[in-house]
Amino acid sequence: MERGWLQGEGFLLCLILYLLLQERGDTFAINCSGFDQHGVDPAAFQALFARKAFLPVTNNNDPTHVNISFTLSAILEVNAQLQLMTSFLWLNMIWYNPFIRWNPEECGGIRKLSIATENLWLPDIFIKEFMNVDHTPVRLMAYVSSEGHIRYDKPMKVTSICNLDIFYFPFDEQNCTLTFSSFIYTVENMILGMEKEVWEISNTSQNLIQNKGEWMLLDIHQRMVKMTVGTNQYNQIIFYVAIRRRPSLYVINLLVPSSFLIAIDAVSFYLPAESGNRAPFKMTLLLGYNVFLLMMNDLLPDTGTPLISVYFALCLSLMVLSLLETIFITYLLHLVTTQPLPMPQWLNSLLLHCTGPRKGCPTAPQKGNKGLGLTPAHLPGLKEPMTLVGKVPGPQEAGLNGCPESTRTWQEDEAQKQHLVSLWVQFSHMMDTLLFRLYLLFMATSIITVIILWNT
Numbered sequence: 001m002e003r004g005w006l007q008g009e010g011f012l013l014c015l016i017l018y019l020l021l022q023e024r025g026d027t028f029a030i031n032c033s034g035f036d037q038h039g040v041d042p043a044a045f046q047a048l049f050a051r052k053a054f055l056p057v058t059n060n061n062d063p064t065h066v067n068i069s070f071t072l073s074a075i076l077e078v079n080a081q082l083q084l085m086t087s088f089l090w091l092n093m094i095w096y097n098p099f100i101r102w103n104p105e106e107c108g109g110i111r112k113l114s115i116a117t118e119n120l121w122l123p124d125i126f127i128k129e130f131m132n133v134d135h136t137p138v139r140l141m142a143y144v145s146s147e148g149h150i151r152y153d154k155p156m157k158v159t160s161i162c163n164l165d166i167f168y169f170p171f172d173e174q175n176c177t178l179t180f181s182s183f184i185y186t187v188e189n190m191i192l193g194m195e196k197e198v199w200e201i202s203n204t205s206q207n208l209i210q211n212k213g214e215w216m217l218l219d220i221h222q223r224m225v226k227m228t229v230g231t232n233q234y235n236q237i238i239f240y241v242a243i244r245r246r247p248s249l250y251v252i253n254l255l256v257p258s259s260f261l262i263a264i265d266a267v268s269f270y271l272p273a274e275s276g277n278r279a280p281f282k283m284t285l286l287l288g289y290n291v292f293l294l295m296m297n298d299l300l301p302d303t304g305t306p307l308i309s310v311y312f313a314l315c316l317s318l319m320v321l322s323l324l325e326t327i328f329i330t331y332l333l334h335l336v337t338t339q340p341l342p343m344p345q346w347l348n349s350l351l352l353h354c355t356g357p358r359k360g361c362p363t364a365p366q367k368g369n370k371g372l373g374l375t376p377a378h379l380p381g382l383k384e385p386m387t388l389v390g391k392v393p394g395p396q397e398a399g400l401n402g403c404p405e406s407t408r409t410w411q412e413d414e415a416q417k418q419h420l421v422s423l424w425v426q427f428s429h430m431m432d433t434l435l436f437r438l439y440l441l442f443m444a445t446s447i448i449t450v451i452i453l454w455n456t
């Protein structure tokens with residue numbers, strides 16, 4: 001009984017094999033006898049070539065499966081103004097054509113043939129973001145295998161629209177999409193698939209993009225979607241191409257010079273306000289900065305407001321502020337040395353408090369000036385105030401000199417005035433230091449804010 005069952009199974013197997021072979025034999029569409037001696041016979045393909053206008057299916061309800069992949073070989077340009085990314089890629093497509101099979105044993109072992117693509121039905125795969133005419137070279141060839149698989153590769157220069165966000169320029173990353181879809185075939189007629197895993201596409205592209213251009217490829221992701229238009233559904237494959245800008249060019253040409261200028265501007269606060277050099281110096285810096293901005297304008301993206309523009313505007317306003325501060329201090333110094341007003345009591349006590357041994361407010365000007373080798377004696381028309389002040393309250397000294405009363409009162413008046421001037425000068429220096437510190441604080445906070453924004 002067991003044996004009979006086995007026999008039955010063997011018979012069934014033979015039957016199936018026979019049927020399969022029968023079917024295979026029937027569907028060899030191409031008679032390739034003689035190919036091994038006389039080369040390919042064009043007559044054998046005439047029937048196939050005549051069908052190229054129609055979808056290669058035996059049953060109209062069967063969809064054609066087209067598997068696609070691509071290799072990104074260069075990122076040529078990213079245009080922020082037009083929101084375009086120009087890249088170069090090799091598109092690979094594989095599909096099955098049931099009318100093109102032959103038996104390799106009959107044909108001297110020929111397993112694949114190349115056929116000019118104008119003789120074949122080609123899938124109408126296009127990239128939805130494509131914003132240019134297709135410059136694909138004509139007269140490309142496709143490889144056809146004996147099982148009916150057709151492999152078609154074509155190079156494409158793709159100018160695709162991409163939503164570019166340049167806020168973080170030059171430290172920006174972009175996520176551009178390439179959506180592959182059939183132009184007219186709905187899901188009933190064409191189904192798209194992946195020819196390779198997406199990590200393979202990403203890896204080969206990364207290895208292939210050898211140019212050290214502005215952009216580097218980070219990663220490629222993929223998603224399959226069905227797009228519905230009216231009652232029709234279309235198969236789509238969306239590739240997300242993540243790219244990152246190499247910022248070194250912009251760091252060297254934009255950020256470093258600008259930081260140097262702003263640093264020099266900050267340091268120039270140490271130029272003595274009395275010498276009158278500070279304002280011209282700052283003005284020159286401002287001029288230099290404007291020239292720098294003009295020259296660097298074409299390196300910046302033309303649209304949107306990247307953070308770097310805010311940074312430049314900030315640097316410019318810091319310079320303008322510091323120039324204004326210098327003008328103010330110079331004016332103050334001029335005012336107090338020529339026509340000192342009586343000092344309000346509160347200001348006087350504040351000054352005394354600040355110049356006292358416990359320093360709770362901006363540095364005492366004398367001390368700061370000593371550090372720079374400058375004393376108020378450098379002021380035009382002003383004598384050393386400390387010595388004068390020290391001299392004034394000595395009535396014995398005046399008596400010793402035996403000066404007349406009028407000279408004494410004049411001298412006292414003069415000393416009083418000098419004392420007042422020196423107090424005012426002290427006050428101006430205090431103001432200068434205070435404003436300088438405010439400036440530094442503002443500069444530090446704004447630059448730290450910009451850097452934090454850049455890092456997020």
Ligand SMILES: *[C@@H]1O[C@H](CO)[C@@H](O)[C@H](O)[C@H]1NC(C)=O
Pocket residue numbers: 031032033
């Ligand atoms: C293929 O063509 C040759 C002549 O070119 C013919 O003799 C042969 O029978 C054909 N084979 C089939 C399977 O049609």
Ligand SMILES: *[C@@H]1O[C@H](CO)[C@@H](O)[C@H](O)[C@H]1NC(C)=O
Pocket residue numbers: 065066067094095096149193194195
């Ligand atoms: C397309 O890909 C699918 C799944 O990876 C595979 O089953 C099918 O054979 C492929 N088709 C062609 C024509 O390579």
Ligand SMILES: *[C@@H]1O[C@H](CO)[C@@H](O)[C@H](O)[C@H]1NC(C)=O
Pocket residue numbers: 199203207
């Ligand atoms: C990408 O390819 C390189 C060699 O070309 C290999 O070392 C690496 O492991 C691959 N990465 C992935 C994710 O497969």
Ligand SMILES: *[C@@H]1O[C@H](CO)[C@@H](O)[C@H](O)[C@H]1NC(C)=O
Pocket residue numbers: 175219221240242
């Ligand atoms: C790009 O965008 C898509 C969809 O918004 C997202 O799934 C993908 O993770 C993004 N890729 C990167 C690298 O940010």
